[in-house]
Amino acid sequence: MTVSTDSDAAAEAAASVNGNKPARAHRGWFLVAAALLVGTLLGLGIGLVIPHLRTPGDDSVEAGFLRDMAVHHAQAVEMSMIAHQKSDDAQIVYLANDIALTQHGQIGYMQAWLRDWHLDLTSTRQPMSWMPDSQGSVVNGLMPGMATPAQLAALRQATGKDLDVQYLTLMRAHHLGGIHMAQEAEKLSHNDDVTWLAGTMVASQQSEITLIDDLLKKLQAA
Amino acid sequence: MSTPGPERVPSTVKVDKTSGQGKPPASKAGAAKPGAAKPGAAKPGAAKPGAAKPGAAKPGSRPGAAKAGGGKGRKTIAPVKVSGGRSWGPIAVIGLVAVVALGIIGFGVFSVVRGSRDWTDKVADIAGVVNYRAQKNALIDARDHKDGTLTYVTSPPVGGAHNATPQNCNGDVYDAPIANEHAVHSLEHGAVWITYKQGLAADQVAVLAKKVQGQDYSFMSPYAGLDKNVSVQVWGYQLKTDDVNDSRIDEFIKDTRVVAALEPGISCSGGNTTTGPVTAAANGTGMTGS
Numbered sequence: 001m002t003v004s005t006d007s008d009a010a011a012e013a014a015a016s017v018n019g020n021k022p023a024r025a026h027r028g029w030f031l032v033a034a035a036l037l038v039g040t041l042l043g044l045g046i047g048l049v050i051p052h053l054r055t056p057g058d059d060s061v062e063a064g065f066l067r068d069m070a071v072h073h074a075q076a077v078e079m080s081m082i083a084h085q086k087s088d089d090a091q092i093v094y095l096a097n098d099i100a101l102t103q104h105g106q107i108g109y110m111q112a113w114l115r116d117w118h119l120d121l122t123s124t125r126q127p128m129s130w131m132p133d134s135q136g137s138v139v140n141g142l143m144p145g146m147a148t149p150a151q152l153a154a155l156r157q158a159t160g161k162d163l164d165v166q167y168l169t170l171m172r173a174h175h176l177g178g179i180h181m182a183q184e185a186e187k188l189s190h191n192d193d194v195t196w197l198a199g200t201m202v203a204s205q206q207s208e209i210t211l212i213d214d215l216l217k218k219l220q221a222a
Numbered sequence: 223m224s225t226p227g228p229e230r231v232p233s234t235v236k237v238d239k240t241s242g243q244g245k246p247p248a249s250k251a252g253a254a255k256p257g258a259a260k261p262g263a264a265k266p267g268a269a270k271p272g273a274a275k276p277g278a279a280k281p282g283s284r285p286g287a288a289k290a291g292g293g294k295g296r297k298t299i300a301p302v303k304v305s306g307g308r309s310w311g312p313i314a315v316i317g318l319v320a321v322v323a324l325g326i327i328g329f330g331v332f333s334v335v336r337g338s339r340d341w342t343d344k345v346a347d348i349a350g351v352v353n354y355r356a357q358k359n360a361l362i363d364a365r366d367h368k369d370g371t372l373t374y375v376t377s378p379p380v381g382g383a384h385n386a387t388p389q390n391c392n393g394d395v396y397d398a399p400i401a402n403e404h405a406v407h408s409l410e411h412g413a414v415w416i417t418y419k420q421g422l423a424a425d426q427v428a429v430l431a432k433k434v435q436g437q438d439y440s441f442m443s444p445y446a447g448l449d450k451n452v453s454v455q456v457w458g459y460q461l462k463t464d465d466v467n468d469s470r471i472d473e474f475i476k477d478t479r480v481v482a483a484l485e486p487g488i489s490c491s492g493g494n495t496t497t498g499p500v501t502a503a504a505n506g507t508g509m510t511g512s
Contacts, residue, residue: 027309031312031316034316034320035316037320038316038319038320038323041320041323041327042319042322042323042326044327044330045323045324045326045327045329045330046326048327048331049326049330052330070438071393071436071437071438074392074438074439074489074490074491075392075438077489077491078392078489078490078491078492081489081492082492085492104489107487108487111487120341120476120477120481121479121480121481122439122476122479122480123476124472124475124476127436140435141432141434141435141436141437142435143436146436149394149395149435153495156495
């Protein structure tokens, strides 16, 4: 509407007042230049900000889960390395090998994503704080399913069948705690990478629990 | 919130302009305006409720009568005023957009720069931290594996040749002094080692233990002959303080744990878990269990 009147007016202006022409042309160029500059700056700004809006932030469920699960996994590696070194049962040695290598590899995934998102690999936040209703689940800094220092010391001292039973029992509890965390992350997160990895943790650890139960039964029958 | 604002402004600006176009001839203003002024007055009223655009657009198009009537008068005199008045609208809009754009850029640059800051910059910014990596001391930078008792240039050590077996650093809290030779190997793996003066009060030790328990890539032990109550170190960086509640301890841990590793991805498991000086049994390349 206004445009049509303006063009009318412009036509009139061009016809009637010649002296105004250069000034108007200058202003037109100025406006074009200003619009280009603003557009470029806007584009730059948006380009800088959007990648940061698309990756999880420092206090996100994803960051909390990856940091906590890396620590949780590390203890599974610890216990499995002990069993791998000391067990005389080939099946347990292989299970321990499998758990240690898988979980250590997954720690690598989790830390790499945190690095990709320009986030710290660690946090001073209380463990599990990304999970709703998790108050009280952390005892002496240990997340659900984690073995206490005393249990680890006992595992290091144990040998033979005693070692195998202790390892399987601790690992079973550890997996249950880990599965619970991974299920929550799968539910709460909207990041495809995180939900994928959490999903594989749930599936593989659940099948390992079945294997652990079989091994425990066998040991107790022997 | 942001969109209604800028959009509301230009719409009212336009209104003012159209009525302003009629203004100049004072005589016509009386005749032309009443027609133009009414929709103009209706617009602000319509703009406020929030349905600004459709509401404002209709009254703007309606005064066909005003255009027809007032248009005649406008055509002759308006142009000069139009050119003067018109440029302010775009300038205001561009100015606003520019401010928003600059704000976004400012935030973007700020977050990118801040996010990409290296951990070494962060830890070096903590008051009181000694940066031994910057000193290029060959005795501290050495990373070879050596058997037996070794001597270190700092107390506690922050780097140098070490035993082949690391000290377990999976959140382990040791209640007696441990061998430097094992501990330095754990620093190479990215662990934070909290040491405290031997004989420190139990409640203060408990404060420090809380920072370690359940935290992978950290371990803690008393240290004989420590010159301060607490010394926290990773490979090449050290912070000493007398206060166990010093917030710089947490800052130091947050900035260095895991990332200080010279061998990223290596585990803190499978190391020596005993206390006391290095033994002949810990020599060689084997990992000792107990």
